[in-house]
Amino acid sequence: MALRHAVLAALLDGEYSGYQLAKTFDVSLSNFWYAVPQQLYAELAKLEREGLIVGRQVIQRDRPNKRLFTVTDAGLAELAAFAATPSKPSSIREDLLVMVQAVDRLDPAPVIVQLEERAVTAAAKVEIFDRMLQRMRGELDEETFLREGDRIGPYLTCLRGRRFEQENREWCERVAALLRARASLPG
Amino acid sequence: MALRHAVLAALLDGEYSGYQLAKTFDVSLSNFWYAVPQQLYAELAKLEREGLIVGRQVIQRDRPNKRLFTVTDAGLAELAAFAATPSKPSSIREDLLVMVQAVDRLDPAPVIVQLEERAVTAAAKVEIFDRMLQRMRGELDEETFLREGDRIGPYLTCLRGRRFEQENREWCERVAALLRARASLPG
DNA sequence: CAGACCATGTAAAACGTTACATGATTCG
DNA sequence: CGAATCATGTAACGTTTTACATGGTCTG
Structure with a gap:
């Protein structure tokens, strides 16, 4: 379980679509995590199935529609449990x-x-x-x-x-x- | 192709067994790569099949026998090709x-x-x-x-x-x- | 005599990357 | 009118992690 928590943490600051998250994971979060869009779409779908996030459809005229996601209480609890689990230093691979x-x-x-x-x-x-x-x-x-x-x-x-x-x-x-x-x- | 080159680079300084490499990957190389023993044994077997390293059996009385590996010319060529390939910054996952x-x-x-x-x-x-x-x-x-x-x-x-x-x-x-x-x- | 260290692997599951696929709109 | 951006996915492939498995010696 790894990308899950990075995604949940990223969603704490507001609603994001998969596409927007992909941008975020390319810059701001890139100091400690990186993920390609495909991975994010898959993870978001999984998190939604498990009830850790909820999505709502946003219809756009000028652009393709998108889905924005928010962390649920269950998601916050999952993050809290994660933060209480001892983490091992994960290495750089350069x-x-x-x-x-x-x-x-x-x-x-x-x-x-x-x-x-x-x-x-x-x-x-x-x-x-x-x-x-x-x-x-x-x-x-x-x-x-x-x-x-x-x-x-x-x-x-x-x-x-x-x-x-x-x-x-x-x-x-x-x-x-x-x-x-x-x-x-x-x- | 990833661990391969880290293993080849580690073997440049002399002969090592899988077990010894595991130690090395736990300390000295740990700043840029980490691998569990299982991964190293698998990678060493693969590299040997491909002729990039050669192993020799060392019989030990007091301890289990071991196999020590050395980089071949083909292995050095592989490393050179790797060094000439543009690398992208790989992120920290913490x-x-x-x-x-x-x-x-x-x-x-x-x-x-x-x-x-x-x-x-x-x-x-x-x-x-x-x-x-x-x-x-x-x-x-x-x-x-x-x-x-x-x-x-x-x-x-x-x-x-x-x-x-x-x-x-x-x-x-x-x-x-x-x-x-x-x-x-x-x- | 229990636990740590030496020594090597197999197998399955989880995770990550690359390639493929689609389609609309905006900018130069 | 071609390229970039918005927007979301599936499928195949490769890599990494975790669990299981074995068995000898050395240290306290």
């Missing part, structure tokens, strides 16, 4: 790290290229997170918002995501520069 | 982050407990990484080792893992303290 692990025995050139590309996308994600954080805290400074705000969960996970991407960026840049320097001095 | 995302709508107590536990295990992992890093660089200081060492891949991934766990620890501690403070002020 192809790029596997490549760097093996880089001494391979041609480093393609790895360097990928590191530099990743540094750029990580930097872009940091900026996205910064804008999301700003929007969430509004006028308040961070400290005040975290002390007094009434919806700080998404802010806190966003902070974690920001740090992660920042670290990612710094690491990628450092490793790329290092491998470049080594490649230019025949070993 | 139950604990899902819990924090939802924490405003739940009883925060069990989440706080888990955050504090996780902070402790993250701190322990930082120390493990520190010892691994020290062992790898030996007498040299980090800068010199990274400039001149001939097996820096594992060192670099270990650095990333260390940073990740350090960030994890700081975040968990901060969030736990914050939620505790908020819980004591009825809100």
Whole structure:
């Protein structure tokens, strides 16, 4: 049971359609979960069958109709039970790290290229997170918002995501520069 | 195709049995990949069938016999092809982050407990990484080792893992303290 | 002598990814 | 008028997790 809870948590902030959730899982939640639309539609159908969410049809003239979902009391209870269950640290699975692990025995050139590309996308994600954080805290400074705000969960996970991407960026840049320097001095 | 390459990368540093690999995938490689023994035995069998690794039987008197595996030239070629394939960032899937995302709508107590536990295990992992890093660089200081060492891949991934766990620890501690403070002020 | 560690697997179930399928509207 | 966006799914395939299974040695 895994994606279930991520979906329930995402639906706490209001009604969403499968399509909208797919967007959310692509950006805001992407620091700790990712899912393709197909997976979300399947999970939403399952959650609705089990009564953890309810959907209502919204007829649209200009666009295809959609279904918006809300968490039920049963869904909230499920989330509470989940939060009370010990979680084990789930690992990162990063192809790029596997490549760097093996880089001494391979041609480093393609790895360097990928590191530099990743540094750029990580930097872009940091900026996205910064804008999301700003929007969430509004006028308040961070400290005040975290002390007094009434919806700080998404802010806190966003902070974690920001740090992660920042670290990612710094690491990628450092490793790329290092491998470049080594490649230019025949070993 | 995923675990394959992590296994091949792990086997670059010498011969390992399935059992030993399972240990490795539990600690050193755990910053970017984790696999249970069953998965490793299955993957090793598959890699051997495909000629990417070769195994040799080692008879032991005091213990059950074991098979040690080495990467073949074909295996190295497979790794090189992998390193030249664009990788997409694969996401973190953290139950604990899902819990924090939802924490405003739940009883925060069990989440706080888990955050504090996780902070402790993250701190322990930082120390493990520190010892691994020290062992790898030996007498040299980090800068010199990274400039001149001939097996820096594992060192670099270990650095990333260390940073990740350090960030994890700081975040968990901060969030736990914050939620505790908020819980004591009825809100 | 019980529990931990060494050592290797099979089988089933759950989960995730990719490909396929459809069809309307808006933007450039 | 082609591409992008909105909107929802099914089917096949591949990967991961969990449960089951076995049996020897070493440590307290």
